[in-house]
Amino acid sequence: MNGPEPAASRLSHAYILSGPAGAARRAAADRLAMSYVCTGENPPCGVCSGCRKAAAGIHPDIVRVGEDGKDVNVAAVRALRSDAYILPNEAPRKVYRIENAGSMNASAQNAMLKLLEDGPPYAAFLLLAESDGDLLPTVRSRCETLRLDRLAGEAPDPALVEQSRTLAGLLLTGGELERMEYCVGLEKLDREGLAALLDQTVERLREGLLASPDRKRALALTEHVKALRSALDFNVGPGHIAGWLCAGSMPGNPNKTR
Numbered sequence: 001m002n003g004p005e006p007a008a009s010r011l012s013h014a015y016i017l018s019g020p021a022g023a024a025r026r027a028a029a030d031r032l033a034m035s036y037v038c039t040g041e042n043p044p045c046g047v048c049s050g051c052r053k054a055a056a057g058i059h060p061d062i063v064r065v066g067e068d069g070k071d072v073n074v075a076a077v078r079a080l081r082s083d084a085y086i087l088p089n090e091a092p093r094k095v096y097r098i099e100n101a102g103s104m105n106a107s108a109q110n111a112m113l114k115l116l117e118d119g120p121p122y123a124a125f126l127l128l129a130e131s132d133g134d135l136l137p138t139v140r141s142r143c144e145t146l147r148l149d150r151l152a153g154e155a156p157d158p159a160l161v162e163q164s165r166t167l168a169g170l171l172l173t174g175g176e177l178e179r180m181e182y183c184v185g186l187e188k189l190d191r192e193g194l195a196a197l198l199d200q201t202v203e204r205l206r207e208g209l210l211a212s213p214d215r216k217r218a219l220a221l222t223e224h225v226k227a228l229r230s231a232l233d234f235n236v237g238p239g240h241i242a243g244w245l246c247a248g249s250m251p252g253n254p255n256k257t258r
Helices: 023-037 049-056 074-084 106-118 158-173 176-188 191-207 215-234 238-248
Strands: 014-018 062-065 094-098 123-129 144-147
Touching: 014 023, 023 049, 023 062, 023 094, 023 123, 062 074, 074 094, 074 106, 106 123, 158 176, 158 191, 158 215, 176 238, 191 215, 191 238, 215 238
Parallel strands: 014 123, 014 144, 062 094, 094 123
Antiparallel strands: none
16 A cells, blocks of 8 residues: 655646745745655645755755856756756755746756656756746746735735635535536636636635545646636637636546637
8 A cells, every 4th residue: 555645746846936036936935945845744844854954045955046146048957957867865856946047048948848848756846037928838838837926915805815715616516507607707807807816716726735525636626727827828718718617627527628
């Protein structure tokens, strides 16, 4: 019988943290990096050796690239790629925190793309950029994007959070008719409003992921909503998104967008 799934393996292998440079972006990157090297049950636990070393900035498996503010060039990415095939010293994952990912030119990004596609399973990447639009679509498609557009400490709109909580609940456990009626109503939103709702819905689904009685379905629904949110960046209409959202949330059929 297999043991429990390592906590660090529940995270994506790559995240883009987009938003203004500052405390909010640094805090998000710090927390993610700590989560990767955490050996506690619910990362980041804050008390294990990995978390304590990460907090002190001395963890050997958290590697910073571009911390000096210089552009991240193709030579730096190739050096990173070589280092990535060296096993972690002590943590379950080896984390590469690319501080100025938006500075990478096309050659550097293509070198990074190969690593995102074919890198070792223990390697994880945090790409920090002012805007995820600074990165090639091929790079973005292989990462989860966390947009940190709000000022540090600024809370999201409470009404939007409540709406996203309702939508997440309906997707997970609501009746078919309830889901359909709610999703039809989303067609009235403009693209920006629907994008904001889906961003928050992904957050609500993530928050409840570990507590869900059907974690596999909850994870599939999270990926489905993320994919639909990304489609809005390519001028897909809200009506199409609403229809796909409803269709892909049917029991036994998450993530299906036909």
